[in-house]
Every structure is written in C-alpha cells, then in structure tokens.
Amino acid sequence: MIDMEYVTIQFSKAEINNDENGLIPAFDVFLTKIQGDYYSQISFEFEKIFAEGLQNDPETLEAARELLIEAGHVCGFNTFGGIMKSDEFYSVVVPLIQEKEDWIRGMVAIINVLGWGVYKIIEVSEEKLILEIKNSYEGDAYVRCYKTHSDSPKCYLAVGASIALMSLVFHADISQKPELDDLLYDNLFRKSRKYTGKETQCIAMGHDNCRIEISRI
Amino acid sequence: MTEFKLDLSNGELLIGGKRAVLHCNHYNTFLQRTLVDALGDKMVEVQIKISQKINTEMLRNLTQGIEDKKSAIEKIFSALGLGILDLNDLENGRSTVSNSHYALNCYYKFGNQKEGVCLFATGYVRAAAEILTGQKKDFFETRCISIDPDQNEMCVFEVRT
Numbered sequence: 073m074i075d076m077e078y079v080t081i082q083f084s085k086a087e088i089n090n091d092e093n094g095l096i097p098a099f100d101v102f103l104t105k106i107q108g109d110y111y112s113q114i115s116f117e118f119e120k121i122f123a124e125g126l127q128n129d130p131e132t133l134e135a136a137r138e139l140l141i142e143a144g145h146v147c148g149f150n151t152f153g154g155i156m157k158s159d160e161f162y163s164v165v166v167p168l169i170q171e172k173e174d175w176i177r178g179m180v181a182i183i184n185v186l187g188w189g190v191y192k193i194i195e196v197s198e199e200k201l202i203l204e205i206k207n208s209y210e211g212d213a214y215v216r217c218y219k220t221h222s223d224s225p226k227c228y229l230a231v232g233a234s235i236a237l238m239s240l241v242f243h244a245d246i247s248q249k250p251e252l253d254d255l256l257y258d259n260l261f262r263k264s265r266k267y268t269g270k271e272t273q274c275i276a277m278g279h280d281n282c283r284i285e286i287s288r289i
Numbered sequence: 290m291t292e293f294k295l296d297l298s299n300g301e302l303l304i305g306g307k308r309a310v311l312h313c314n315h316y317n318t319f320l321q322r323t324l325v326d327a328l329g330d331k332m333v334e335v336q337i338k339i340s341q342k343i344n345t346e347m348l349r350n351l352t353q354g355i356e357d358k359k360s361a362i363e364k365i366f367s368a369l370g371l372g373i374l375d376l377n378d379l380e381n382g383r384s385t386v387s388n389s390h391y392a393l394n395c396y397y398k399f400g401n402q403k404e405g406v407c408l409f410a411t412g413y414v415r416a417a418a419e420i421l422t423g424q425k426k427d428f429f430e431t432r433c434i435s436i437d438p439d440q441n442e443m444c445v446f447e448v449r450t
Binding site: 088094101114125139140187 | 293312314316366374390394
C-alpha cells in the first residue's frame, strides 16, 4: 500500500507559483490560489437565492445542490486527471503503485496539499470510497460565515470531486492516460455514469469531521 | 508578503491569515457560469460583492505596514494566478488586467462572451480602491478580453458614474 504521507510531503515541496504573465500553469491546467471563502460563499448564496425564489421546494433545492456537485465533477475530472497524468505523478506515485486502489490513495495524498483540508481514506475499493475530511474548507466556511450550523451538508465540491476521482480511476482507467475531453466527461458523468455520492456528516452541521461516501450505481 | 504557508496538519494554505485553495481554470469558469446561467445578473453582483469583501479583509492584513501598498496589491493579484493588474490609473477611476485568468479561460472554453466575465477581478479592484483611496468605489468591467480578444488586449475596469 502506498505511503500516503510520503506522497503528501513530496508534493508539498512542489513550486506552484505564478509565471511572468501572472498565471499558474501546472498539470496541464491553470491554477489559482483564491480564498476558499469565495467559492464557499458564492455557492451558499446561490443555494439560498435559488431556493428562496421557489419557496424552498425540496426538489428545487436538490437541483441547486446538484449543479454545485457537478462543478465538483468538472474540478476533479480536469485537475485530478491532469495531476494523475503528469510527470510529477509518474515520478513520485506511480513507482509505488501495486493495485488499482493505490491510484486513489496517491491522489488523495496530493489533495492534502491543495488547502482543502485533511482527507483520510476510511475504505476504498472499486465498489466504494469512504473519505473522512478534517477541516474541510467548505464546511469550515459555512460555520465561520453564518455563525450557526446548517441542517444539510455543505461540501459540494468535495462530493463532486470524489465522484470524479473514482470515475477517473475505475471507469476511465486513468493509468492508460485517456484524453480528458468533453467526450470522456459526458461518458463518465452522463451517458454511462457509474458512480454516485453523498456527504453523510459535515462540520457545517456540527459534526467533528465531514464524511463522503461514493458508491457504484 | 505574497508567500503562502502550507499547514499540512490542518490542510490549510494560508495567505494574510486567510485560507486559500488551489483550483483550476475549468472549475473556476464552470462554477461562475453555472451560477450566472441559473440566476442571471443577481449572481453577477453576488460574486463581485463577495470578492470585494473577502479581498478587502485579506489585502488589509497583507499590506499593513507596507509603504508601497499599490505595488503589493498588484503583486498579490498575480500570486493568486489571476493575471497582471495595473493600478496606476486607479485615482482616475480606471485599472486594467492583462492575461486575465477568467477572461482567457472563459473565451477558450465557451467562445466569445457577451459581457465581461472577470467578476472576481472586479471585486478585487474595488477592494484595492477601498484600501488605497479610503473610499468605496463601484468599479465595473467595461472591456473584457473574453468579449473579443482581437479588439480588447486587456480587461478594463472603470468607475461607473
């Protein structure tokens, strides 16, 4: 099994800084280092306004949340996909891989340098991924911004990106370096979708940690 | 000043006492577009105002005790990966961004845009104006690379009177 701490430390040393154009090209994408509160607050306000406009109808609220989770798919698909195809991943992680699940372990170890909180794998197989997140930036932002607990989980990015991670490893077989194009995206998340997910605990609701469960459809 | 501190024990990337997170151009443009497509102009204003609020707090922390605040605020903008900000004409109600992350990526992902897409940058410019002039000024994006990169070499932000 991969030494996840080793991978986290190796990637924490990577110089991910802006170039002379004020941009941060890395892993075949352009990165930003914007405050987590920005993403969280615009998402929460969107959810609130969307629901208010339709008298807090539960189905409408669910539709708004699905849109935010889809943004997480886009994030995971492109960022995790780019990282798992990168020279850096092949230099540090791939030599340690012994089984398919190690692709998940390696990528989760790298998530821990993104500022998203501390991700810990509770269970991983082709059928299921259970993650526990300490200090998730989304849940943390909710409690700080609204100074109260929510009655529903708030880590939309974490759920969407985790679905994307399972889809990339066990559905798209990222080890074969597929093109990360619209065709593959549609296949993984629309036409022949294989994974779904939910957040079963969230610090925004008053739990100690967040818990994400991804399962095969 | 523009240094980020990574705290692995808490999974935090800190700048100016605030939590930053790494995200890519695909997520940034998709999230912004999703919110605006669903709720229209209301979400344009929400995103600008939240950017203004969080950036005012962060920039105030980061520029405390620094003599050349303008230059520091420009450098921080680039350190966030958002392009090159020029605040030299700020007192006349104008600033520009070259290589705007949001504008370039919206253009490449979605094609020519009808309106400016640099909502985060608009809020950042408003925050910069508040710190540098001591007054709140309602800057708006009046030209954007994403509308027509052949016509607009850079994004322009001006105070609307």
